[in-house]
Amino acid sequence: MADYNFREIENKWQQHWRDNNIYQVSADPTRPKYYVLDMFPYPSGAGLHVGHPLGYIASDIVSRYKRLKGFNVLHPMGFDSFGLPAEQYAIQTGQHPAITTAQNIERYKEQLGNLGFSFDWSREVQTSSPDFYRWTQWIFMQLFQSWFNQKTNQAEPIESLITQFEQNGNTSVNAACDEDTLAFTAEEWSNSSEAEQQKMLLNYRLTYLADTVVNWCPGLGTVLANDEVKDGYSERGGYPVERKKMKQWMMRITAYADRLLDGLETIEWTDSLKEMQRNWIGRSTGCELDFKVQSAGITLTAFTTRPDTIFGVTYITLAPEHELIGELTTPEQQEEVAIYVEKAVNRSERDRMADVKTVSGAFTGSYAINPISNEPVPIWIADYVLAGYGTGVVMGVPSSDDRDFRFAKHFDLPIIHVIEGTENLENPTEKKHGTIINSDFLNGMDSHDAIQAAIDKAVQLKLGEAKVNYRMRDAVFSRQRYWGEPVPVYFKDDIPHLLDEEDLPLELPAVDEYKPTEDGEPPLGRASDWQYKNQYGYELTTMPGWAGSSWYHFRYMDAHNEEEFVSKEAQAYWGNVDLYIGGTEHATGHLLYSRFWTKFLHDRGYVTVDEPYQKLINQGMIQGQSSIVYRVKGKNEFVSLGLKDQYEVMPMHIDVSLVSNNVLDTQAFQQWRDDLNGAQFILEEGKYLCGSEVEKMSKRLFNVVNPDDVVEQYGADTLRLYEMFLGPLEQSKPWNTNGIDGVFKFLRKLWRLFHDGSGNFSVSEAEPTSEELKVLHRAIKKTQEDIENYSFNTTVSSFMICVNELTSLKCNKRSVLTDLVVILSPFAPHIAEELWHLLGNVDSVTQTNFPNYNEEYLIENVHEYPISINGKVRTKLNFALDMSKENIEQAVLQDETVHRWLDGKSPKRVIVVPKRIVNIVI
Numbered sequence: 001m002a003d004y005n006f007r008e009i010e011n012k013w014q015q016h017w018r019d020n021n022i023y024q025v026s027a028d029p030t031r032p033k034y035y036v037l038d039m040f041p042y043p044s045g046a047g048l049h050v051g052h053p054l055g056y057i058a059s060d061i062v063s064r065y066k067r068l069k070g071f072n073v074l075h076p077m078g079f080d081s082f083g084l085p086a087e088q089y090a091i092q093t094g095q096h097p098a099i100t101t102a103q104n105i106e107r108y109k110e111q112l113g114n115l116g117f118s119f120d121w122s123r124e125v126q127t128s129s130p131d132f133y134r135w136t137q138w139i140f141m142q143l144f145q146s147w148f149n150q151k152t153n154q155a156e157p158i159e160s161l162i163t164q165f166e167q168n169g170n171t172s173v174n175a176a177c178d179e180d181t182l183a184f185t186a187e188e189w190s191n192s193s194e195a196e197q198q199k200m201l202l203n204y205r206l207t208y209l210a211d212t213v214v215n216w217c218p219g220l221g222t223v224l225a226n227d228e229v230k231d232g233y234s235e236r237g238g239y240p241v242e243r244k245k246m247k248q249w250m251m252r253i254t255a256y257a258d259r260l261l262d263g264l265e266t267i268e269w270t271d272s273l274k275e276m277q278r279n280w281i282g283r284s285t286g287c288e289l290d291f292k293v294q295s296a297g298i299t300l301t302a303f304t305t306r307p308d309t310i311f312g313v314t315y316i317t318l319a320p321e322h323e324l325i326g327e328l329t330t331p332e333q334q335e336e337v338a339i340y341v342e343k344a345v346n347r348s349e350r351d352r353m354a355d356v357k358t359v360s361g362a363f364t365g366s367y368a369i370n371p372i373s374n375e376p377v378p379i380w381i382a383d384y385v386l387a388g389y390g391t392g393v394v395m396g397v398p399s400s401d402d403r404d405f406r407f408a409k410h411f412d413l414p415i416i417h418v419i420e421g422t423e424n425l426e427n428p429t430e431k432k433h434g435t436i437i438n439s440d441f442l443n444g445m446d447s448h449d450a451i452q453a454a455i456d457k458a459v460q461l462k463l464g465e466a467k468v469n470y471r472m473r474d475a476v477f478s479r480q481r482y483w484g485e486p487v488p489v490y491f492k493d494d495i496p497h498l499l500d501e502e503d504l505p506l507e508l509p510a511v512d513e514y515k516p517t518e519d520g521e522p523p524l525g526r527a528s529d530w531q532y533k534n535q536y537g538y539e540l541t542t543m544p545g546w547a548g549s550s551w552y553h554f555r556y557m558d559a560h561n562e563e564e565f566v567s568k569e570a571q572a573y574w575g576n577v578d579l580y581i582g583g584t585e586h587a588t589g590h591l592l593y594s595r596f597w598t599k600f601l602h603d604r605g606y607v608t609v610d611e612p613y614q615k616l617i618n619q620g621m622i623q624g625q626s627s628i629v630y631r632v633k634g635k636n637e638f639v640s641l642g643l644k645d646q647y648e649v650m651p652m653h654i655d656v657s658l659v660s661n662n663v664l665d666t667q668a669f670q671q672w673r674d675d676l677n678g679a680q681f682i683l684e685e686g687k688y689l690c691g692s693e694v695e696k697m698s699k700r701l702f703n704v705v706n707p708d709d710v711v712e713q714y715g716a717d718t719l720r721l722y723e724m725f726l727g728p729l730e731q732s733k734p735w736n737t738n739g740i741d742g743v744f745k746f747l748r749k750l751w752r753l754f755h756d757g758s759g760n761f762s763v764s765e766a767e768p769t770s771e772e773l774k775v776l777h778r779a780i781k782k783t784q785e786d787i788e789n790y791s792f793n794t795t796v797s798s799f800m801i802c803v804n805e806l807t808s809l810k811c812n813k814r815s816v817l818t819d820l821v822v823i824l825s826p827f828a829p830h831i832a833e834e835l836w837h838l839l840g841n842v843d844s845v846t847q848t849n850f851p852n853y854n855e856e857y858l859i860e861n862v863h864e865y866p867i868s869i870n871g872k873v874r875t876k877l878n879f880a881l882d883m884s885k886e887n888i889e890q891a892v893l894q895d896e897t898v899h900r901w902l903d904g905k906s907p908k909r910v911i912v913v914p915k916r917i918v919n920i921v922i
Contacts, residue, residue: 003759004751006715010830014116022844023118025074027573034071035574036063037553037613039582039590040125042080043104045089048111050705050723050735051622051697055581057720058619058729058792060117062579064826065787067118068850074574075118076556078125079105080549082133082542084220084236087483090514097483097514101128111707115716116829118846123559127548128483132555134505135565136548137488139597141498142604143207144489148176148255155255155603161204165189165197176255178203178210198495206252206600207477209496213321213345213387214476216244221516221523222480223248225544225589232347243321243345249477249487249541253596257281257470259610260595268615270730273587280588282471287455288391289464291316291368294376298324300368303390303469306400308454314414315396316368316379317361317407320344321387328379330365337362337381344383352383359410371463382407388473475593477544482514482523484542490532496539499532506538549590550597553577553612571607580613583621591616617790620732621696622723624703627659628652628691629669632682636675639682641689647682651691655702657709661738664688694734705735717828718744721799724792724827743796747831750803750824754817754835761838768813773857775805776816780853783823792827799824814839819851867892869920874901877918885912892918 017023027033036059041052063075086097086104105126112119125132146155151174164173169185181203189197202208215224219239228234229241253260261281264274286305293300300316318325320341329337340362344352361382370377377396384403385394398408398415408415458464478487486506488499499506509527517525524530524540532538551565558570576598594612602610629638630649639647641662658668666688670679681688697704710719722743727733756762768776779802786795802820811817818839825832825845836845862880865888866873875897879888889910892898902922911919 004748004831006717006747006830007712009834010114010116010711010716013830013833014113016833017116017118017844018113020844021122022846023075023120024122025072025120027570028072029573031070031072033074033574034063034066034579035074035577036066036579037075037556037577037581038077039580039586040078040080040549040552041108042083042085043101043108044085045100045104045107046699046704047104047107048707049697050707050710050719051624053112053115053707053719054622054723054729055583055617055619056112056115056117057723058617058790059579059581060720061724061787061792061826062790063118064829064846065850067846068822068826068848070849073118074123074556075120076123076125076559077112077117077119077121078123078552078556079108079127080545080552081105081126081128082484082548083545084222084481084483087481087514088220088237090483094513098128114708114711115720118829123556125552125555125559127485127552130505130507132552133485133548135555136485136543136551137499137504137506138501138565139551139601140207140543140547141488141501142606143251143600144205144498146206146600146604147204148206148252150174150176150255153259155206155600157604158201158205161201165200175204176252195493195495202496206255208250208252209247210250210474211245212248212250212476213243213245214248215241216246217241223476223478225476226349229351231351241346243347245321246478249539251475251477251593251596253475253593254470254472256596256599257283257472259599260592263595263599263611267611267613269613270616270618273584273591273616273618276584276587277592280472280592282389282469284469284471286451286467286469287458287464288467289371289395289458291371291377291393291395293328293379294367294369296328296366298327300324300379300393301391301464302393302395303467304395306397306451306454307458307464308450309397309400310370310372310395310454310458312397312399312416313370313377313395314398314408314416315377317382317385317394317396318364318379319385319387319392320381320383322381322392325364325381328364328366333363333365337364340381344381347383349386349388352386359406361407361411363411371461378413380407380411389471390469477547478541479544480516480522481542482508482511484544485547486524486542487539489539490536491539492536497536503532546590546593550594551601553580553594554601554607566607568608571609576609576611577613578615580616581619582616584618617729619729620727622726623694623732623734624697624701624705625656625734625736626693626695626701626703627654627656627662627664628693629654629664629688630691635680636678637680637682638688640684640687641691642684643682644691653701653703654690656705656737659690662690662692664690697735705737710737710740714740714744715747715830717747717830721747721796721827725796727793729790729792746800746803747828749807750799751831751835753803753806753812753820754838762812763814763817763839764812765814768811768816769809770857770861772806772809772811772813772816773854775802775809775811776819777853777857778802780819780823780851781858784850784853787826796827799827821845822848822851863915865892866917867895867898867920868917869898869901870922871919874898881915885914888912888918892920 038056038059063073066073081101086101089100090097127133145158147158147161149156166189167186169189171183215229217224217234217239219237220234224234224241232241233239234241261278261283264277284305286303287307288301288303289307289310291300291302325341361380364379364381366379367376368379385392396404396407398405399417455466459466486508488504488506489496490499509530511523511526513526514523516522522540530538554566554571557574558566561567598612599610601607628651630644631638631652633648633650639649655672658665658672666681670676695701695703707719718740722740725743754761754763779798782798783795786792821832821835822845833845860881862878864876864878867875867877877892877895879891889912905922907920907922909921
């Protein structure tokens with residue numbers, strides 16, 4: 001094979017790897033394991049664009065490198081195949097979502113296969129497969145059958161809780177449970193009916209039914225998670241979203257709040273990602289304080305982390321969803337309150353938390369009594385107060401909180417400043433705004449002591465109690481959709497019961513349409529004769545998308561086990577994921593839920609680890625480089641970039657495939673759309689130059705680059721190297737097709753190292769020189785260090801330097817080129833496999849060992865001295881580092897080139913600067 005025929009090479013080796021199951025792996029206790037995992041994709045109909053493989057390429061490099069280092073590597077792939085897009089398509093077309101999902105998966109697998117990834121496809125999982133989701137249902141059942149014992153700080157079987165109820169009631173139980181759970185004795189428990197007992201147990205189960213306020217999207221006919229809502233509209237489809245109270249399945253993730261926080265100290269995640277989870281969990285220590293409503297017999301309880309600021313409370317604020325708003329609103333305020341509440345409750349909590357600038361609210365007309373000053377303070381409603389955080393009641397302290405301050409200023413409410421004494425202030429009454437009072441009680445304390453003293457005082461005066469609160473809420477687990485895991489629950493007398501395990505999986509039934517029923521029931525309500533044991537109605541909602549992804553990493557370890565979701569032996573060997581690569585957008589969704597489920601499974605003894613992912617890397621985004629043309633207003637005429645300021649133009653995004661090196665293919669452009677047929681062009685220097693802009697890759701901006709097109713033109717190895725070459729893995733960077741040609745030229749230059757001028761494979765058996773060994777071992781060391789530090793872009797640069805230097809040295813030594821192939825193989829596996837076999841090897845390059853570098857070859861023994869004669873460098877000479885100045889001077893004066901430049905003259909001075917330069921003055 002004379003030329004570098006990448007198409008033939010890549011097709012050949014991809015087929016060979018498939019036929020010989022090169023990447024199939026099994027547990028091997030004699031070898032150390034390494035588990036590399038990518039966040040598995042949702043298979044959309046659009047297929048992959050060049051931004052998607054970025055993380056996959058990085059994980060594949062690490063996987064291949066670890067194999068070469070002797071590790072037994074688990075590197076699987078699967079599909080997060082339940083989801084809303086397939087369901088929306090099903091609603092529009094009537095086609096079962098399983099059909100489009102299967103088609104999309106095949107497309108993804110074809111594209112992934114073309115990139116030469118070392119996935120063990122024998123372990124593939126699909127969350128929408130009944131073989132997989134039977135175990136998702138099984139895990140749900142274990143959660144239902146468990147409670148969280150705060151004494152032991154772990155989940156335990158529900159039977160142990162029932163035993164305590166039978167013996168002592170719940171008065172001595174310290175459990176994660178609903179806050180409104182009533183106390184009862186053992187006698188009261190035993191005298192309760194089965195239905196009453198089951199209702200009580202729902203207050204304790206780790207998955208339970210509850211009425212809760214959710215994001216209801218009528219247009220999609222389903223509940224949406226907070227991260228699926230933006231500015232009151234669904235991210236998918238842009239439908240209005242309203243806040244609505246509905247009965248939902250919930251997951252008691254709040255029971256694990258402290259464990260989730262503590263666990264962050266044991267894993268290798270970035271500080272920024274850990275901080276995102278800490279903020280989402282939002283642990284805060286403070287106090288609940290009681291405010292009696294004036295003349296109403298109602299007490300409002302507010303949670304605050306700063307009880308020491310109670311002296312400065314000038315108003316009380318309620319969440320728009322607060323259940324007492326109706327009782328607290330006076331007749332004259334009813335209309336204003338009703339209008340405000342209707343608007344406020346339909347904003348998502350995420351939007352309300354993020355919006356720190358908007359000031360809005362409504363006065364209820366009622367007043368509460370400040371328990372310290374006994375002064376009446378007005379009760380307002382504001383959407384910055386969240387019903388699910390604390391008690392849904394906030395005490396407004398404008399002097400201590402920016403948002404409270406803006407609210408008070410906007411509505412002209414009083415502002416009281418609490419200070420440690422006024423004696424040192426020149427004019428205390430003019431300090432900021434409003435009244436200043438002296439808090440002798442807290443005088444002289446630092447903030448931490450003041451807070452604790454205020455908590456103690458509140459408890460002593462029976463005004464409140466110490467409390468730890470969390471911003472994180474229990475997770476809504478119901479979706480009013482068809483295309484999701486059925487919940488393995490049936491109802492008897494309106495009480496939920498679990499299916500028998502032998503009846504799993506509960507598969508999705510056939511329905512006539514994939515939208516809610518006319519009565520508003522979820523799509524599963526359309527199933528006919530769908531009852532458990534022909535008499536009990538099933539739960540009609542399905543699980544959310546994060547259900548299957550919360551445990552899929554375990555299934556890869558034992559993908560075909562029909563008896564368990566993962567065997568003890570497989571889990572004990574593979575442990576947790578050593579390296580996990582995916583996007584930051586999952587920080588407070590998938591990653592949090594997956595940690596929660598793993599800790600639960602560990603508590604119940606099903607797995608040996610309580611953290612799923614030891615090291616996590618968030619890859620950056622590959623952005624698209626959009627191409628822009630400039631249409632003259634009112635005409636089918638387009639002006640080139642450099643001339644656009646001379647005309648009144650309208651910028652227009654166009655398909656990047658019509659552009660090469662910013663030059664527009666005008667003929668292809670005219671054929672792109674019917675309205676562009678006959679377009680005229682105002683050129684510069686005979687070309688139409690397009691504008692460009694770096695933006696998110698999007699079909700709407702026509703800047704999506706299909707990896708298939710790149711592979712067809714340049715090959716998979718070029719694409720792999722180029723994506724790594726673009727910049728650090730964690731950073732976002734623009735895709736620029738113009739730069740890919742340089743990487744392709746590098747691979748052709750590498751190919752030529754192994755071939756003579758006639759294109760014949762030719763390597764030498766001669767011993768390498770010290771200079772050749774230095775080039776090679778520098779590359780080996782750099783590659784090893786860079787991969788272990790995930791600095792893949794600098795590795796590609798070092799490969800280019802190495803090949804350039806070996807080319808300059810005319811090196812075709814077998815011993816050098818063999819090691820070069822091995823260190824390159826994680827990045828460019830196809831060309832490496834071909835060269836490896838041309839070198840005479842029988843087994844795959846994946847089955848050899850990564851070469852060790854020798855420090856002795858990297859020690860610099862000589863220095864190249866520039867030889868300057870009267871200030872101008874005339875030649876360069878190499879001398880040993882330990883050579884004396886006298887010997888260097890003598891050798892320089894004997895050099896033929898120096899003789900020629902001296903032209904028979906004797907030098908006045910010879911200045912030798914060790915390891916720098918030699919200056920000759922004549």
